[in-house]
Amino acid sequence: MTPSPFLIQLALLFLPGVIWTHLDARFGSRSGPTQIEFVFQSFLFGIASYVVVYAGYWLFGFNFIIIDLSKVETQNLLTSAIVIQIAIATFVGFILGVIWLYAVNYKWMTRFLQTIGATKTYGDEDVWDFTFNSSDxxxxxxxxxxxxxxxxxxxxxxxxxxxxxxxxxxxxxxxxxxxxxxxxxxxxxxxxxxxxxxxxxxxxxxxxxxxxxx
Missing domain, CATH: 2.30.30.100 (SH3 type barrels.)
Incomplete structure (x- = not known):
């Protein structure tokens, strides 16, 4: 069965989020996400990647093209400009995914909350993980x-x-x-x-x- 142009375009549009989510599932999460969680995370991480790209375009004075997802099924939206945006967003998604792994594996949020005295817990990890992930x-x-x-x-x-x-x-x-x-x-x-x-x-x-x- 050949994938429809609609599915191909949609998959390419959310490629940045898929890559980020795959990195998190493979190297960050203690347990793999469910299919629904994977789709939801891919959407959120994809949006985050495009927001960063949009900010970069705005900062350097480039024109960022807002994609009308309602037309994905009826039109070919993959113009050269949008393909470039997707490629940049995919690279950004990978970089953000690596930063996310640092935050998850080194428990930046947990350590920050411990520093300000908001919590004494280690988060979802046990003492074994917390100790050997420590930079001490x-x-x-x-x-x-x-x-x-x-x-x-x-x-x-x-x-x-x-x-x-x-x-x-x-x-x-x-x-x-x-x-x-x-x-x-x-x-x-x-x-x-x-x-x-x-x-x-x-x-x-x-x-x-x-x-x-x-």
């Missing part, structure tokens, strides 16, 4: 204590899991000790996977000794 250098160097095998994994957090039934973390420049403090071996990278209740992590670094640990 003291959260980057950890000791993962394995009580069952009586060993301690010491190293810098390179990668960590944000969801799933298992807690996963990859340590770089890792050194493994026994409980007496004797070094057993070292490895450039170590992957550790435990159930949430079995993951015991210590943060020995302080602001004073963080550089020394590096």
């Amino acid at each position: 250098a003291t959260s980057e160097y950890v000791h993962v204590r394995d009580f069952e095998n009586k060993i301690v994994y010491a190293g810098w957090v390179a990668v960590f899991s944000e969801s799933g039934k298992m807690r996963e973390v990859v340590l770089r420049d890792a050194i493994v000790y026994d409980f007496d403090g004797s070094q057993l071996f070292a490895s450039p990278r170590i992957y550790i996977s435990r159930k949430p209740e079995g993951m015991h992590i210590e943060f020995p670094a302080t602001q004073a000794n963080t550089k020394e640990l590096q």
Whole structure:
């Protein structure tokens, strides 16, 4: 079945929002949006992208063409000028999507509200996500204590899991000790996977000794 010109034009018009929403669904949201949420977010993010493009056109004195969506089904609205607008809006949507990911993953709103004392919660994330998403250098160097095998994994957090039934973390420049403090071996990278209740992590670094640990 060949898509109708109406659907093709409509898809191109909302391409900026679709790209932004896809970035958010893939790299930002803890759970993927429903189909209705995806369409709604694509519409809102698309509008935001075009608003930014409109502001840029106005600032530099260019003529921004307002598209009459009521004519999409009966007319070909994809003139060269509108195609250029869509291309610019798509690029803007991608840039805004990346900025949005920073805001979501680094919890800018949550941190702002905490700074002004409006909340003490971490938002939708748990303490695990909040800690390892933190920009605090003291959260980057950890000791993962394995009580069952009586060993301690010491190293810098390179990668960590944000969801799933298992807690996963990859340590770089890792050194493994026994409980007496004797070094057993070292490895450039170590992957550790435990159930949430079995993951015991210590943060020995302080602001004073963080550089020394590096």
